[in-house]
Amino acid sequence: MVRTLHEELQSDQPYPLEEAVHLSIVRTAAVLDHAFAQVLKPHGLTPAQYNVLRILRGAGDDGLCVYEVAGRMLRPVPDMPRMLDRLKQMRLIVRRRATEDRRMVRAHITPKGLALLHTLDGPIREVHEQRLAHMNRTRLAALLDTLDQLRNPET
């Protein structure tokens, strides 16, 4: 028995389809993110910080500069320098002033950061699998496709 958003939030009035879709997506993101944050919390990371580490792990050996990291974030963060400051304090990343353009600062993940990500890889995969185990994979693939289209109105 699947509960609709309407029931979940005990809403008194139904919503127009477009608004319902928006609300449902935001709600679903909140639910997934909560489960996700629970895995990260014991390790002292927020989802956004984890996102940064993943980006830097994926980046090449010369790291990425601040605005590049910001541009790849799942959700925009308005103060990437200070977010990197905190990760640096945790010794999870380092920053080096770029030589080719001294305005830029390249951020790199440290071995400690890599090790942390490594220990998280399993639990993260597990929580995703658990949360979505009841959905058949064809449907998940279709969902991905729908969301890609939703985000990109073809001009």
Added chain:
Amino acid sequence: MVRTLHEELQSDQPYPLEEAVHLSIVRTAAVLDHAFAQVLKPHGLTPAQYNVLRILRGAGDDGLCVYEVAGRMLRPVPDMPRMLDRLKQMRLIVRRRATEDRRMVRAHITPKGLALLHTLDGPIREVHEQRLAHMNRTRLAALLDTLDQLRNPET
């Protein structure tokens, strides 16, 4: 030409399906919420504050107590009393100590709050329609259904 999340975020490695779904949902929520927040900002409201007002508009004449409002939020907020404080300062809601149980405080939307919601109704509907106009409605309905199921693993 639809861009995948992979391309959007310039990710260097692909993700397992389950994780990709999580990321895609969170990303889509961020995109929609940004457009939504733009509509609210000129009126000095955050999406969460708008959410509270909508909940209180939907509630009956005796309003809702603090924990009821918190329980209906799209995303959990950890400090509903102070969130209501701010809405009260804006004169958008009022609070009355409940007579039947003096521990509780019932929050009510004010005429000013109702008027604000009323002026927002149009623009909000528009931004939703614009964002989703390129999707056919059958597909949106299917998306709603998929997300409902995703959030509610049937035991």
Added chain:
DNA sequence: TGACAATACATGTTTAAACATCTATCATGG
């Protein structure tokens, strides 16, 4: 080349989020 604009990031400040703790009121069992 040298002034001016643009870029990349740093820093300051205000506000709110997040978490813990405290107070007032009610429910319950002896």
Added chain:
DNA sequence: CCATGATAGATGTTTAAACATGTATTGTCA
């Protein structure tokens, strides 16, 4: 009916988010 515990909010505090502004470096064009 009183003690104990539970519930509903309020309040205190720390941290981070959000926004504006400042500074160093580079690009550009007269």
